[in-house]
Amino acid sequence: MAARDLPRFQARLHAHGVPTEGPLQLGFPGQASLYFNDPAGNLLELTCTGYSRPIPVRPPDLSGLAWTP
Numbered sequence: 001m002a003a004r005d006l007p008r009f010q011a012r013l014h015a016h017g018v019p020t021e022g023p024l025q026l027g028f029p030g031q032a033s034l035y036f037n038d039p040a041g042n043l044l045e046l047t048c049t050g051y052s053r054p055i056p057v058r059p060p061d062l063s064g065l066a067w068t069p
Helices: 003-015
Strands: 021-024 032-037 043-048
Touching: 003 021, 003 032, 003 043
Parallel strands: none
Antiparallel strands: 021 032, 032 043
């Protein structure tokens, strides 16, 4: 995924009621990850490089990602 598309993808998830965590940096500078669950409860991660916005550097808090489609 292109870094410029990550905020747009997150907005689409939120528009459909899907909670997300992130974007967060867990790796090198410019890396960003977005976490969410699919309808079956599987944890998914979208990651990109070249992300230029400032974001938290920390592991994700996955406790609030449950949702019902």
